[in-house]
Amino acid sequence: MVSEGCYRYHEHMGTLSIVATPIGNLEDITIRALRTLKECDVIFCEDTRVTAKLLARHEIKKPLQRLDAATEEKKAGAVCVRLEKGENIVFVSDAGTPGISDPGARLVAQVRIELPGVTIEAIPGPSALTAALSIAGLEDGTFTFLGFLPHKKGRQTALAHLAKSDISTVLYESPHRILKLLNELREVQVPRVIVCRELTKIHEEVVAGTPSEVLSHFTLHPDTVRGEFVVIVTA
C-alpha cells in the first residue's frame, strides 16, 4: 500500500492511468501501455478518431469518451464519478505524453483534489520533448521547456528572456509558424538552434545552425516546412 500525504489509497476506487502514446510511429508504445489500454474499463481521449486508429492498430476494443482542452474541466467531474465507482480509467492525448502541451494536467489536478485517495499512475512513453533531447547532444544535460510560446502577449518578453538564458530552451512549434519563430530567434540573436522535425516518422530530420542558416535551409527546401517541429535554442 502506497500513501500520499495523510491519505491512504482506497482499494474500492478505480485507478486513473495517464498513458503516453506514439508521436508518429505507431510502433512506439510500451507493452505496459498496451496492457493498460486492454485492461481498463474506459478510455478518455483528446480525439476519439485519433485514439480509435491507435486501438485498431493494436486490435484493442474499448469504449472511448472525448476529453479535450475545451471539455477537460467538465469531463473531469465525470471521470471522478466513475473512479469512485471503482472503474479503471485511462487518459490519452492525441500523441505523446498527456499534460505536456496537451490536455491531462487539469484532469490530474482535479482528481487529486476531489479524490485524494485515488491512485493516479504514469504509464510513461514517447514525448517529442524527450525524443528531441535524446538526439540533440546537449552535453551539459540542462534545459528549460517552454512548449509553445504565447502567440501575442508575452511573446517578445519570452524571446528576449530565452536569448539571454544560459540554459538551453526547448520549444514546440507548428509548421505555420516555424519560419516566423526562426526569424524572431534571428532577430534576438540567439547563437544556435537545433530543429527536430517529424520525429519518429519517415521524414524525420534534424537541422542545426545559426537561425539564419536554418532559415536558409527551409527556404531552399520549402517542401520540408511541414509536419511537426521541436526547436532547441542552445545556450
Ligand code: SAM
Ligand atoms: N504531448 C505531446 C508530447 O508529449 O510531446 C505534445 C503535444 S503538442 C499539442 C504537439 C507539438 O509537439 C507539435 O506542434 C510539435 O511541436 C511537437 N511534436 C509532436 N510530435 C512531434 C514529432 N513527431 N516531431 C516533432 N515534434 C513533434
